[in-house]
Amino acid sequence: MVRVTFLTAKGERVAAEGEDGQSLLELAQASGMPLEGTCEAQMACSTCHVIVAPEWFDKLPPAVEDEEDMLDLAAGVARTSRLSCQIVLTPALDGLEVRIPEEARDMQRG
């Protein structure tokens, strides 16, 4: 079990429990976070963008160049931004905290 805390754009904390090998995007969606994940982890969209808590950012395997390129196009990008579809949960990430950016697409639909 890998525990993750999502901080929503409204400032709510949502605790979730994922599984070893599950992607962070899958867990976020299962927890009701408004991440579309339009391209299904092909690194061709940025709708799965999350901002990782600084103390956790360095514990993640670094982003590959394609991910960096996509993040450059993401709205509300921060120094610790990542594409959640590229983060695979492992026991080492138990306790992970990530923030959902305000610019998540769902909010623009009205």
Ligand code: FES
């Ligand atoms: S789902 Fe498209 S880049 Fe993550």
